[in-house]
Amino acid sequence: MIEIKNISKTFKNNKVLDGIDLTINQGDVVAIIGPSGTGKSTFLRCVDRLEKPETGTITIDGETQDLAHIHGKDLTELRKKTGMVFQNFNLFSKKTALQNVMEGLIVVKKMKKEEAERIAREQLKNVGLLDHANHYPRHMSGGQQQRVAIARALAMEPKLLLLDEPTSALDPELVGEVLDTIKKAANEGYTMLLVSHEMSFVRNVATRVIFLDGGKILEDGTPREVFGNPKNERVKEFFTKIN
Numbered sequence: 001m002i003e004i005k006n007i008s009k010t011f012k013n014n015k016v017l018d019g020i021d022l023t024i025n026q027g028d029v030v031a032i033i034g035p036s037g038t039g040k041s042t043f044l045r046c047v048d049r050l051e052k053p054e055t056g057t058i059t060i061d062g063e064t065q066d067l068a069h070i071h072g073k074d075l076t077e078l079r080k081k082t083g084m085v086f087q088n089f090n091l092f093s094k095k096t097a098l099q100n101v102m103e104g105l106i107v108v109k110k111m112k113k114e115e116a117e118r119i120a121r122e123q124l125k126n127v128g129l130l131d132h133a134n135h136y137p138r139h140m141s142g143g144q145q146q147r148v149a150i151a152r153a154l155a156m157e158p159k160l161l162l163l164d165e166p167t168s169a170l171d172p173e174l175v176g177e178v179l180d181t182i183k184k185a186a187n188e189g190y191t192m193l194l195v196s197h198e199m200s201f202v203r204n205v206a207t208r209v210i211f212l213d214g215g216k217i218l219e220d221g222t223p224r225e226v227f228g229n230p231k232n233e234r235v236k237e238f239f240t241k242i243n
């Protein structure tokens with residue numbers, strides 16, 4: 001179980017997150033939906049501490065960290081337990097697919113090169129890109145790059161995988177292969193927190209959906225509950241607009 005408590009984040013006068021609490025069970029795929037600019041990315045970034053919240057804690061494996069003050073060794077440990085997949089892939093452009101996947105294993109997990117390479121090849125094979133191991137990002141499609149980014153995140157065996165709109169930068173014909181890769185990881189039991197506009201995917205793969213707006217979680221339930229019978233007026237309105 002992963003417990004996130006009381007995350008608050010303000011940019012200047014803009015209170016984006018207003019004391020968000022979220023408990024995620026192991027193996028859950030939690031999808032965050034909500035209007036643009038509502039703090040979905042900020043929330044993921046606070047969890048991974050790419051962004052520093054004013055308040056907030058995270059408990060993983062019974063160990064609680066204060067996200068407002070975490071640093072040094074504790075921060076490294078947190079980053080080992082969380083993995084992030086970004087909208088724009090964020091691969092190292094001067095490294096091959098294989099080197100991209102190996103990097104964190106060597107630098108963060110202090111693995112020997114041979115061991116890191118073995119795991120990286122296994123992960124590339126899992127996302128169907130072993131034959132692209134020696135390719136550089138610029139020679140791969142967006143879909144392939146994102147699958148490398150997913151392989152890179154999974155290689156670290158994160159307790160929580162964070163995915164921020166992983167398909168929104170892709171041409172439509174490349175979305176499916178990335179969603180399939182995420183679905184496969186979900187079926188393997190990875191615990192995920194995912195921001196996505198792919199509503200049919202969310203319906204299909206998420207075990208839980210939360211709707212974020214105005215700094216608060218307005219809706220929290222199974223896809224069937226949230227899509228089928230939203231209680232909040234703002235949420236109802238959002239669904240009428242996107243349908």
Ligand code: ADP
Nearest residue numbers: 011014016034035036037038039040041042043
């Ligand atoms: P979402 O991912 O839901 O579209 P974001 O988390 O990106 O929303 O942004 C939430 C709000 O916080 C927006 O109003 C955005 O302009 C603001 N914001 C995000 N990052 C920063 C930043 N680094 N500096 C100032 N404002 C920011």
Ligand code: MG
Nearest residue numbers: 040041042165
């Ligand atoms: Mg965003």
